[in-house]
Amino acid sequence: MVAMGGGPEVPSRGDSKELLLCVLPWPQKSSEKMMNEIRDEFPNLDLQYVQEKYEKRSDRGTMVLPEEIYKHAHVLATLHWLPPKASAVPELDLIQFFSAGTNHVAHHPIYKDSTIPLTTASGVHGPQISEWVIMMHLVHSHNYIPLYEAQKRKEWEGVAGRSVRDAVGQRVGVLGYGSIGRQVARVAKAMGMNVIAYTASPRTTPESKRDEGFIVPGTGDPDGSIPSAWYNGLDKKSLHEFLKQEIDLLVLCVPLTKDTTHFISTDEFSVLEKSNPHGTYIANISRGGIINQAALIKALETKQISGAALDVTDPEPLPSDDPLWSAPNCLITPHVSGNTAVYAERAFQVLRENLRRRMDGKKLVNQVDRKRGY
Structure with a gap:
């Protein structure tokens, strides 16, 4: 969701809803079908989408978001971006990566110093x-x-x-x-x-x-x-x-x-x-x-x-x-073998499955073992 000035809007939520924040590089329209299915299945979630834009590979994950965008998030869906530290997201209890691995964030404070469950999109590739x-x-x-x-x-x-x-x-x-x-x-x-x-x-x-x-x-x-x-x-x-x-x-x-x-x-x-x-x-x-x-x-x-x-x-x-x-x-080839027109759709399917398991208190799919590294 983008404000008139070009920046992400601050999410407006009902007090009874949990915030599912998606920070992903695809245009929101490309994922609208799956997002609507998640909204229908989980009416307790307020789903907010921010497109992560970057020009160079080295810029991935460096986008700066206002704290108001993410501080009340309960679930984060992301490919590269993370909040600066765990204390900035005190209510966050699940990070769903849309990548197969998490080695690209292995030195991030949230990976090293928190116990927030991390899951990957392993299986979509x-x-x-x-x-x-x-x-x-x-x-x-x-x-x-x-x-x-x-x-x-x-x-x-x-x-x-x-x-x-x-x-x-x-x-x-x-x-x-x-x-x-x-x-x-x-x-x-x-x-x-x-x-x-x-x-x-x-x-x-x-x-x-x-x-x-x-x-x-x-x-x-x-x-x-x-x-x-x-x-x-x-x-x-x-x-x-x-x-x-x-x-x-x-x-x-x-x-x-x-x-x-x-x-x-x-x-x-x-x-x-x-x-x-x-x-x-x-x-x-x-x-x-x-x-x-x-x-x-x-x-x-x-x-x-x-x-x-x-x-x-x-x-x-x-x-x-x-x-x-x-x-x-x-x-x-330049790291393109995992690309497909249905990548985002499949990754959202993994997210939806983990939202179900989170709601039912079951073991998450593709949960990362931080000590093992995957």
Whole structure:
């Protein structure tokens, strides 16, 4: 809601209503349908919307709001913006992030010094990101880049298209078997690929293999039945045992924490090289810091791996003079794999589910464990 002067209006609420404040980068009109559904289902909520506007990535979360806008909020829906500290929002008892993770606010006082429950939109990214992963794998395995370059030269040259290795029987290693990894597994299995999974903790029982997060209907692996094998651990020995399994496509889906920073580096590239004569193709859709970027460039240059598809880099944006841009067999996109026209709608669905659980006193979906980092 915007005042005549161009700034956010101070919410006007009945005393009996709780304030649900949305500070999001999309125009309010794009989310009006879901917002109206929430208003209808929760008449005790006064829903107020402020569009967070920024020109540069570095400006995200820096918008200054008058204290009157947020000081009486009970629930906050946000992508980047947070109040300055917990004492500024004494009635706040839920922050619903519209992002998959919270590492971008890990140093904020509300994250470090408060106990306000934080939840994420994990689960809304599976369909579009899994399509990006498979698209990049097919571009690589079908040698599409040289064919496209020949098209631009107007040359009918099919040599590059003869050395295709189709997906049937190839092994996909999903490092981080959350909602994104589960949808990658679903699509990969439909293509005839074998899937193995890696998680931080053991998944030895049917209950532990289930996905307890938000699931886009008709997607993912809700009961965890797709992987032919599960591996686990945060130590290098356990990780190397997983990487030894002749993985053709390694998909990095783990959150960035102190334990996973540079989780894939020189030693891991060596393990992959020794285990797979065809070469492993790596797709990273998590965070750039999961990979030691200097080691990745060397692995590409020395053909320790067959190639890489990166939607994330370290840093972001990637500087124009960074050697990663010219590394061989490397495809880079500017952190866009999670984009979809229905992103906000799906994220509001997660918010609505958590509003239900909050009202009923049930466990929240996608609640962040601050000690674990996700």
